[in-house]
Amino acid sequence: MTVSELKSIEISDMKNIALGGSFLGTGGGGDPYIGRLMAEEAISKNGPVPVLDVGDIEDDALIIPVAMMGAPTVMLEKLPRGTEAISAVETLQNFLGKKATAIFCLEAGGLNSTIPIAVAATTQLPIVDGDGMGRAFPELQMVSMTMGGISACPMAMADEKGNSIILNTVDNLSTEKFARVITVEMGGAGLIALYPMTGAEAKKSILRGSLSLINSIGSIIHSEQAANRNPADRLAHDLKGIRLFEGRVLDVDRRTEGGFARGNCIVQGLGDCSGTQIKLEFQNEFLIAQTQDGIPKALTPDLICLLDLETGQPITTEQIRYGFRVIVFGLPCDPLWRSKQGLELVGPRYFGYDFDYKPIEQLNAVL
Amino acid sequence: MNQRIGIDVGGTNTDAVLVDANGVVGAIKSPTTVDVTSGVRGALTELINSIGPSAKQVDSVMIGTTHFVNAVVQRKDLNKIAALRVTLPGSASLPPLVDWPKDLARVVNGGSYFISGGNEFDGQQVVPLDEDAVVKAAQSIRDSGITSVGITASFSPLSSACEDRVAEIISHECPGIRITCSHALGRIGLLERENATLLNASLLDLATNTTDAFRKALDDVGITAPLYITLNDGTVTSSELARKFPVYCFASGPTNSMRGAAFLSGLQDAIVCDVGGTTADIGCLVNGFPREANNVVEIGGVRTLFRMPDLISIGIGGGTMVRENPLGVGPESVGFRLLEEARVFGGSQLTLTDVAVASGLMDVGDKTQISDLPETLFTAALATAHQKISLTIDQIKTDSQDVPMIAVGGGAPLIPEKIPGISEVHRVPFHGVANAVGAAIAQISGEADQVFQDFTRDDALAAALEIAIENAVKSGADRQSIKIIEMEDLPIAYLPGHAIRARVRVVGDIAAKPKEC
Missing domain, CATH: 3.30.1660 (Dodecin subunit-like)
Incomplete structure (x- = not known):
C-alpha cells in the first residue's frame, strides 16, 4: 500500500482528509464537511495539528478518543457550538484527574473522520495517527479497543447547551445503549470523549495509520479527478482494493428499524457487467454485496464503497437514488476484524445476515 | 394548451417563440442587448411582426434568463446583505458565509448576527427566541443602511414559526426592508440552506430591476398577459415570486432546452444533445424532465442543495476554433463574434461552422470564402467533432440498450447521424430555439x-x-x-x-x- 505518512495537519490537508473520510464512511457515518470546516477554522486560529505515531507516545500518557454521536441528519442542521469538544474532554480529564497527551479519532469514516481534528486543533493537542474502526460502523462498541479489552467508560458526553454527563457502565455494549438514549435528550447529537487509554494500551489495541490512509485516499481521488480519470483503478491498485461492479441503480428500498436506516439497493450492470445485477444491503453503512443468485461478493467487516461512475465521488446510502451510475468498490478490512472476536462484533451475523464471513479476496479470487 | 410566448435571454441571442395547442406558431432569434428591456422588446417586436398583431393576445409569457446566475459568477449587481442566524447556543462554530469564495463574501457581507432560538429535530424550541437580541440586530442593520436580510433558524423546514417571528420583528423595526426566510427555500442542511438564503437576499435588487425590465418590454409592445419566469426544474413561477426568489431561476437555460427537445420530438425518455456556439451540453431526459445531478451543486463557488440537470459540457459548438497542422478542434471558441470571425462570414478564423458549410451540413454565409479548404481537412475536423460528441454520449448514457437522441441548438447539424448506443438521432423543426420552446411549455x-x-x-x-x-x-x-x-x-x-x-x-x-x- 502506498500511503505517505502524515506528520501534521494543515488547512490545505483538510479537503483530502474529508474526501478520504467519506470514502471510508462506506455509505454511512454522515458528511465530513462540517468537521472539515471546523478544523479549518480552528487550525487557522491555533496552527497545524501535530500527528503522532502511537509508537512514539510514552506508555503512561493519556489518550482520549473523541467523536460526535447521534444522527448525521441532525448534525446537518445543528452545527456544533464549538465548546462541546472542550467540555467533553475537560469533563473526562477532571473525572480521571489527569490531562490528555493526545486526541484520538474513534472512527475514521464519515463525519467522525474530521471532528477529532477540529477537537485537537481547538484543544491544541496533537492527534494520534490511527482510529478504532478503520472505516465507519454504527455503534460505540464496534472498535478495536473493545477487542483489546479497553472499557469505553468512563465516558463523557456534552451538548451545546452546556450539559455534560459521565457514564460508567458494565460493558461497552451497555455504554452504547445508555449513550444512545442520552443523545436524544441532547437534541439528537452530542460530542463524546471515551475509551480513555494509556499509551501502552493504545499501542496494543488501535488500528494504526488511519489518518495517513484517509489523507492518501483523498489525494488519490482528487488527483485522478483532476486528470479526468476515474479514481477506482488507482485506488484498486494502491490499496489492494477490488472493483466489484459497475452499473446503474435500479431500485432502492429503505426502511427504519430500531433507529437504523436499513435497506437494500439493486445495481444493474453496465459495460463488462451488462446483463447481471448486484444487490447491496445496508444499515447506515453498506454491509453486504451479493449477486442476484445470492452469492456473496463482499461481506462486513470488509469495506463496500459506492462511487460515482464519472467522478469517483463516494455516495452515501442516504444519497442513492434511482438512475445513479456507480462503481461498487471493495476493500479488505483491517486483519484485526477478521479474528473470531472481531467477527462477533461486526460480522454479517451481528447485523442479522445469514452469511458466514469470508474475506473479500477469497470471494473474488480469479480462478 | 392556450397561447404562450416563450423567451430565452441568452448571452448572445434572445430567442422568442409562440406556442399553442398545435405546436410552434412562430420563432425568431435576435441579439441580446446590455439593456434588458430593449433586447426583449426587440425580440417581441420581431416575433409579432412575423406572426401578426394577434400574437399580442397571448395568455402568458414565460422568460428564461441567465441574469441571476451570471451576477453571482461575475460578482456584479449584487446588493449587500445582513445574515441572521437563529441557532444559539448551537452552530456558533461556523459563521454565515464561512465557506464562500473570499471575493464573493466581500461583495455581499453586510454583517452577521447570532440570535438564541431555533428548533430541535422534532420541531420543538431549543431555547426561547431572544426577541431583544433580534430588536438590537434590527437596529444595527437599519443603522448600517443594509436593505436586505437573510434569516436562518435551525430545523426551520419543520416549523417556520421562529423565522416568521424574527421576520416580523425585523420588518417592524426596519420598514421597507426585504427579507428572505430560509424555510421558504426548503431542504434540511443548515449551511447550504443559509447559503441559498443569502445568495437570494443578495440578488433582490437585480431581481426587481430585471423583472421590471421584462414587464416594461411587454407593456411597450402591448402585451398584457401575465409574466412568468422559468426555474431550475423546468417549471415557471409568477414574476412576483421570481422577484422574491431569484435563486430558483439559476439553471433554467439547460433545463428549458431539454424540455423543449422533449416537446418538439414528442419523446419523454431520450438523450438530448444541445449544440450551441461554444459548447455542446449533453443530458438525459427521464419522463420528460432532465435527470438531476448526484452531487452538491456549487454556484459561483458557493455550496448549495439546488437540483440541477446532470449535464456534461464539451467544447464543441458552431464557434469552436479549428486548427490546421496539426489538426485541433476546440475547446476555444470565437463565441458571440462568430458572425465576424468565421470564414464564411468574411473573417479569418476557421470554425466548426465553416467545416459544417464545407461538408454541406449547413447553408449559411458565403460558401466561396472556403472553396480553397482541402476536403481532407474538413472531413478530419468533422470526424474529430463527431468522435468527441459520441464519447460524451457514452458517458451520460445509463442504459445498455440503444436509446434515441434529440439533436437541438443552432449547431445541431454538427451532430453525427450514426452514434454507437443511439438507436436514432431525431432532428426536429425549430431545433435552434428549443430553449425558448421549453420556456413556453413550462x-x-x-x-x-x-x-x-x-x-x-x-x-x-x-x-x-x-x-x-x-x-x-x-x-x-x-x-x-x-x-x-x-x-x-x-x-x-x-x-x-x-x-x-x-x-x-x-x-x-x-x-x-x-x-x-
Missing part, C-alpha cells in the same frame, strides 16, 4: 422536504404531498392538473423513534385565471 411546481416525527411512512408522505400541492397552488398551479413527479422518504438514522424525512415534488398546469402579476 408548468408550475411545488415541493416539500420535511422531517415528520411519529408518523407512519404513508402518513408522512401524504402530509408532504399535501404541502407540496399547496405550494404549487400558491405559485399559481391548477389544482386539478397536479401530478407527482418525485416522492421519496428517508428514515433518519441513529435516532430511536420514528423520524422520517419525506420529500415530494409535484407539477401542474398554470391555473386558467392566474392572479395579475
Whole structure:
C-alpha cells in the first residue's frame, strides 16, 4: 500500500482528509464537511495539528478518543457550538484527574473522520495517527479497543447547551445503549470523549495509520479527478482494493428499524457487467454485496464503497437514488476484524445476515 | 394548451417563440442587448411582426434568463446583505458565509448576527427566541443602511414559526426592508440552506430591476398577459415570486432546452444533445424532465442543495476554433463574434461552422470564402467533432440498450447521424430555439422536504404531498392538473423513534385565471 505518512495537519490537508473520510464512511457515518470546516477554522486560529505515531507516545500518557454521536441528519442542521469538544474532554480529564497527551479519532469514516481534528486543533493537542474502526460502523462498541479489552467508560458526553454527563457502565455494549438514549435528550447529537487509554494500551489495541490512509485516499481521488480519470483503478491498485461492479441503480428500498436506516439497493450492470445485477444491503453503512443468485461478493467487516461512475465521488446510502451510475468498490478490512472476536462484533451475523464471513479476496479470487 | 410566448435571454441571442395547442406558431432569434428591456422588446417586436398583431393576445409569457446566475459568477449587481442566524447556543462554530469564495463574501457581507432560538429535530424550541437580541440586530442593520436580510433558524423546514417571528420583528423595526426566510427555500442542511438564503437576499435588487425590465418590454409592445419566469426544474413561477426568489431561476437555460427537445420530438425518455456556439451540453431526459445531478451543486463557488440537470459540457459548438497542422478542434471558441470571425462570414478564423458549410451540413454565409479548404481537412475536423460528441454520449448514457437522441441548438447539424448506443438521432423543426420552446411549455411546481416525527411512512408522505400541492397552488398551479413527479422518504438514522424525512415534488398546469402579476 502506498500511503505517505502524515506528520501534521494543515488547512490545505483538510479537503483530502474529508474526501478520504467519506470514502471510508462506506455509505454511512454522515458528511465530513462540517468537521472539515471546523478544523479549518480552528487550525487557522491555533496552527497545524501535530500527528503522532502511537509508537512514539510514552506508555503512561493519556489518550482520549473523541467523536460526535447521534444522527448525521441532525448534525446537518445543528452545527456544533464549538465548546462541546472542550467540555467533553475537560469533563473526562477532571473525572480521571489527569490531562490528555493526545486526541484520538474513534472512527475514521464519515463525519467522525474530521471532528477529532477540529477537537485537537481547538484543544491544541496533537492527534494520534490511527482510529478504532478503520472505516465507519454504527455503534460505540464496534472498535478495536473493545477487542483489546479497553472499557469505553468512563465516558463523557456534552451538548451545546452546556450539559455534560459521565457514564460508567458494565460493558461497552451497555455504554452504547445508555449513550444512545442520552443523545436524544441532547437534541439528537452530542460530542463524546471515551475509551480513555494509556499509551501502552493504545499501542496494543488501535488500528494504526488511519489518518495517513484517509489523507492518501483523498489525494488519490482528487488527483485522478483532476486528470479526468476515474479514481477506482488507482485506488484498486494502491490499496489492494477490488472493483466489484459497475452499473446503474435500479431500485432502492429503505426502511427504519430500531433507529437504523436499513435497506437494500439493486445495481444493474453496465459495460463488462451488462446483463447481471448486484444487490447491496445496508444499515447506515453498506454491509453486504451479493449477486442476484445470492452469492456473496463482499461481506462486513470488509469495506463496500459506492462511487460515482464519472467522478469517483463516494455516495452515501442516504444519497442513492434511482438512475445513479456507480462503481461498487471493495476493500479488505483491517486483519484485526477478521479474528473470531472481531467477527462477533461486526460480522454479517451481528447485523442479522445469514452469511458466514469470508474475506473479500477469497470471494473474488480469479480462478 | 392556450397561447404562450416563450423567451430565452441568452448571452448572445434572445430567442422568442409562440406556442399553442398545435405546436410552434412562430420563432425568431435576435441579439441580446446590455439593456434588458430593449433586447426583449426587440425580440417581441420581431416575433409579432412575423406572426401578426394577434400574437399580442397571448395568455402568458414565460422568460428564461441567465441574469441571476451570471451576477453571482461575475460578482456584479449584487446588493449587500445582513445574515441572521437563529441557532444559539448551537452552530456558533461556523459563521454565515464561512465557506464562500473570499471575493464573493466581500461583495455581499453586510454583517452577521447570532440570535438564541431555533428548533430541535422534532420541531420543538431549543431555547426561547431572544426577541431583544433580534430588536438590537434590527437596529444595527437599519443603522448600517443594509436593505436586505437573510434569516436562518435551525430545523426551520419543520416549523417556520421562529423565522416568521424574527421576520416580523425585523420588518417592524426596519420598514421597507426585504427579507428572505430560509424555510421558504426548503431542504434540511443548515449551511447550504443559509447559503441559498443569502445568495437570494443578495440578488433582490437585480431581481426587481430585471423583472421590471421584462414587464416594461411587454407593456411597450402591448402585451398584457401575465409574466412568468422559468426555474431550475423546468417549471415557471409568477414574476412576483421570481422577484422574491431569484435563486430558483439559476439553471433554467439547460433545463428549458431539454424540455423543449422533449416537446418538439414528442419523446419523454431520450438523450438530448444541445449544440450551441461554444459548447455542446449533453443530458438525459427521464419522463420528460432532465435527470438531476448526484452531487452538491456549487454556484459561483458557493455550496448549495439546488437540483440541477446532470449535464456534461464539451467544447464543441458552431464557434469552436479549428486548427490546421496539426489538426485541433476546440475547446476555444470565437463565441458571440462568430458572425465576424468565421470564414464564411468574411473573417479569418476557421470554425466548426465553416467545416459544417464545407461538408454541406449547413447553408449559411458565403460558401466561396472556403472553396480553397482541402476536403481532407474538413472531413478530419468533422470526424474529430463527431468522435468527441459520441464519447460524451457514452458517458451520460445509463442504459445498455440503444436509446434515441434529440439533436437541438443552432449547431445541431454538427451532430453525427450514426452514434454507437443511439438507436436514432431525431432532428426536429425549430431545433435552434428549443430553449425558448421549453420556456413556453413550462408548468408550475411545488415541493416539500420535511422531517415528520411519529408518523407512519404513508402518513408522512401524504402530509408532504399535501404541502407540496399547496405550494404549487400558491405559485399559481391548477389544482386539478397536479401530478407527482418525485416522492421519496428517508428514515433518519441513529435516532430511536420514528423520524422520517419525506420529500415530494409535484407539477401542474398554470391555473386558467392566474392572479395579475
